[in-house]
Amino acid sequence: MSFANTKRIYEGLMKQDLIVAYEHMITPTEQLGDYVLPGDSWLERPSMMVGISDQAMQPPGECRSIVHFWHELARRMGLENEFPWQTPEELLDYRLEPGNTTWAEVVASGSMPKMENPEKKYEKTGFATSTGKVELYSTIIDDLSFDPLPCYREASPESEEYPLCMFIVLPDDEYYRTGHRHIPDLRKRAQDPAFFVNKADLSDLGLEEGYWARIETLTGRMVGRAFIRSGMPKGLVRVPHGWWKPEAPQGLSHMSGMWSFSDAQTTPDEEPDLIDLEQGIPHMKGVPCRLTKLTTAEVKKLESVFGETLPMPNAVEKNVPKRESTKDFMADIEFGEDVELQAVELSLYGRSSG
Template structure:
C-alpha cells in the first residue's frame, strides 16, 4: 500500500486492507456469469481494515441501524450474497470459481430485452422520456479545428490523452522498480514527419501544451498515427519525487490530466463524461 498523489492531499488517510488481508467474493461487479472466491491469507497488518468493516461502522455511527447492515463482517455479507447459489463461502473458496450449471444464451426469448418495449430500441424511449435525443447522433468535440478554428490556429494538433501502457495499470504500480525499469519514462506518440518539422527527434523530451497547461513526455516516433494527431500516456506520477505540496510526487510534470477539458458545458450531456480525447494542443521540444 502506497501514498498516491490523491492520498497526499487528503486530510485523513485510512489504511485499507490489501487483497491478501481480506476475503473475496466477486462476480465482476454483478454482471458476470461466474463467481470467484478467495479466503484471507493473512490478518490485516497494523491498523488496516477492509472496506466493508469501515462502511459498516460508519453506517451504524450515523444511525442507519442493523436492519440495513445486519452482517458484521465481509465474510457474513459474502455468505448472504451466495445464498441463491446453494453453496457456502467456505465451499466457494475451496472451488475458487463457481460456474453456473447452465448458460441461457438467449434469455430475451423468455423475458424480452430490459427496455420499456421489451425490444431492441434503436429509438430510445427512455431517452425520449428524459427529453434527450432518442436517436444516436454525431456531435463535434467542444474543442476541434471545426468547432474552435481560432484556437486551432495556435494549437494545431489533435491530442488523445487516453493512452494506457504496460506494465502499469492506469496510475497503479508506478512505485514498482521492475516496472519502471521496463517503462521508465512517459511517452508521446507522434508521426515522424510531424516531429521532424518541429525539430523533435525520436526519444527527445517534448512539451505538450493546451490552453489548460503543459506537461513533458518523451517523443516516440509512430508512423501509424495521423500526422495531425499526438497520443500521450495517461496517469503518470513519480514516487521518487517529493510528496510534499506543491509537487505531490511529480503529478503535474507529465500527467495528461493537466491538459484535459472538464468544464461542465464540455461534458457529455448523457453520461457527464469529460473530454479526454480530441483536444487541441501544440508540441515543441523541451
C-alpha cells in the same frame, strides 16, 4: 486525482471540511487527506467478480478491510442495522444467500456458483425499455431531450492555437492505470511519460527524439518525453495515462509529480464539444492540443525537483510474430513457440504490426 480536469477536482476537494482517504500507499489523492486509513490490498481480502479470489494473506499492521471500515462507521452513526456485516466473508455470504450457498462452499468447490438465467426471458417480460421492445429509436434518451437516434459528431477542428489532436488510450506496458509506478524494475524500463508522435510532426516542432516536451489543451498541461512512432498519423499525439512518481516530493506543491506528469490535467470536462453530452463522459480522443519543446531552463528546473532520467523510449518498436490460433495457453504446439515468451516480448518491445 486521476479524474478528468484534475485542477477542478482538486479545488472542489480543498473546499471540504474533512477529507478521509482509505489506501495502502500514499498516492497524490491520499496527500490531500486529513486522515489516511490503512487499507488492504486485493491479495489480502476475499472477493468475487468474474471468478473467485480467496484471501492469500492477512493484512499487515493496522490495515483493515473496507467492510470493517463501513461497519464501524455505520455503528458510530447509529446505523449498524443498515450495515451489519463485520467481515468480507459475512458480506459475501449475504450476497450468496439467494443461491443457497456460502463463501466457504464456493471456495471449496473452486468455481463460481451457477446462476439461473432463463433462456429468452424477454419473451415473457420484454426488454428493459419503456416499450418492452428492442429500440433503435430510444424512447428513454428521447425523454431526456437527447437525440434518440445514434449519430456521429465530428471531432473539434484544430485551430492555430491548438494545431494537433491527442488521444489518451494506449497504456504503458509496464503499468496498469495509475498503479505499479513504485516498482523499481518497471520504472527502470519506463522512467518518464512518453508522447508518441509522427516523425514529420517531431521535425516541424523542432523537437529531438527523447527530449522533454509539454502538451497543452484548453484545460491544462503536462510534460513528458517525445518519441517517434511510425504508426502515428500526422497531427496526432499519444498521451500516456496515470503518471506520477511515488519517490518525488509530496505535498500540495508537487503531489509526487502529479502536477507535472498527470494526463488528467489535460482532459476536458467542461467544454460541450469535448464531452459525451448524454453521459457527461470526457473525450479521450480528438482533443485539440499543442506540443512544444521545453527550454533548457525548464528542463533544469524539472530535474532539480524530480532528478535526471534517461531519454529512453519505452515500448521500443519491434515486430512481434502474430499467430492465428494457439492450441495451448502457454505453448503454441503448431509453431513450437512459447506463448509466455511472446507475452514477454510484447511487454519489452511494445505492440507493433507484424
